Amino acid sequence: MELIRLDNITKTYHMGEIDVPVLKGVSLSIAKGELASLTGASGSGKSTLMNILGCLDRPTSGQYWLDGQNVAGMSSDQRALVRNRSIGFVFQNFNLLPRTSALHQVIMPLAYTAAELSDRQARQRAQALLERVGLGDRMDHEPSQLSGGQQQRVAIARALINKPPLLLADEPTGNLDSHTSQEVLEMFHQLNEQEGITVLLVTHDPTVAASARRTIHISDGLIAAPRDGQDQFRLAGAGSAEVPTR
Numbered sequence: 001m002e003l004i005r006l007d008n009i010t011k012t013y014h015m016g017e018i019d020v021p022v023l024k025g026v027s028l029s030i031a032k033g034e035l036a037s038l039t040g041a042s043g044s045g046k047s048t049l050m051n052i053l054g055c056l057d058r059p060t061s062g063q064y065w066l067d068g069q070n071v072a073g074m075s076s077d078q079r080a081l082v083r084n085r086s087i088g089f090v091f092q093n094f095n096l097l098p099r100t101s102a103l104h105q106v107i108m109p110l111a112y113t114a115a116e117l118s119d120r121q122a123r124q125r126a127q128a129l130l131e132r133v134g135l136g137d138r139m140d141h142e143p144s145q146l147s148g149g150q151q152q153r154v155a156i157a158r159a160l161i162n163k164p165p166l167l168l169a170d171e172p173t174g175n176l177d178s179h180t181s182q183e184v185l186e187m188f189h190q191l192n193e194q195e196g197i198t199v200l201l202v203t204h205d206p207t208v209a210a211s212a213r214r215t216i217h218i219s220d221g222l223i224a225a226p227r228d229g230q231d232q233f234r235l236a237g238a239g240s241a242e243v244p245t246r
């Protein structure tokens with residue numbers, strides 16, 4: 001079953017008189033339950049593509065179906081609804097609110113989506129998620145009182161509060177040391193394997209990319225074509241094509 005289908009997506013930014021074409025016809029399908037990494041040089045359009053997938057931005061042209069819904073045809077209000085209900089985001093710099101406890105960071109997105117939950121139910125759901133990411137004893141801590149890896153785990157719990165089928169992470173380990181990166185990466189794998197959440201990870205880190213079953217490589221505004229046969233595996237280390245790496 002397909003969760004994401006992109007058909008010939010283009011994105012051109014306009015800077016005054018100048019057009020900046022970034023995505024030049026991206027077609028891509030991601031199945032429910034996949035964990036894939038997205039790699040490519042700096043400036044190749046990874047974040048641009050993630051913003052479109054996350055319904056934060058619209059493509060210039062092309063079609064985007066998310067769970068069978070045609071997102072490209074939606075109004076911005078409809079897209080906001082899809083974004084809040086179906087997509088969790090994790091960013092490189094955690095994007096937590098200062099001077100706010102871990103528990104409140106995680107509860108907050110429910111305000112837009114789950115009016116039917118009582119305060120007590122909302123709190124219980126957030127507590128369960130913080131326990132799930134190993135922060136049961138840090139619920140009252142503010143970001144300045146948490147390590148980088150702990151802050152990223154708060155961000156992951158927050159991304160999951162609306163039970164989204166899709167988790168998009170843009171360089172989630174970019175600000176973490178290698179040991180902490182490994183722990184956060186392990187968290188994504190667990191969520192994928194145990195909860196069936198579809199995960200797409202943007203990364204520069206070859207170890208993170210190689211941990212995904214599938215690596216999608218973007219180059220010159222296009223997804224590099226998968227290669228056939230042995231080359232797939234030989235080229236996997238070079239990250240030069242869309243190849244299974246595990």
Ligand SMILES: Nc1ncnc2c1ncn2[C@@H]1O[C@H](COP(=O)(O)OP(=O)(O)OP(=O)(O)O)[C@@H](O)[C@H]1O
Nearest residue numbers: 013014015020022041042043044045046047048049
């Ligand atoms: N709002 C914008 N207006 C104009 N140009 C933009 C805008 N956002 C991004 N770009 C340009 O689009 C290109 C792709 O940017 P993007 O942020 O998607 O790259 P990236 O692959 O995520 O890079 P990095 O690995 O450094 O995060 C860049 O050349 C950038 O300058």
Ligand SMILES: [Mg+2]
Nearest residue numbers: 046047048170
């Ligand atoms: Mg980026």
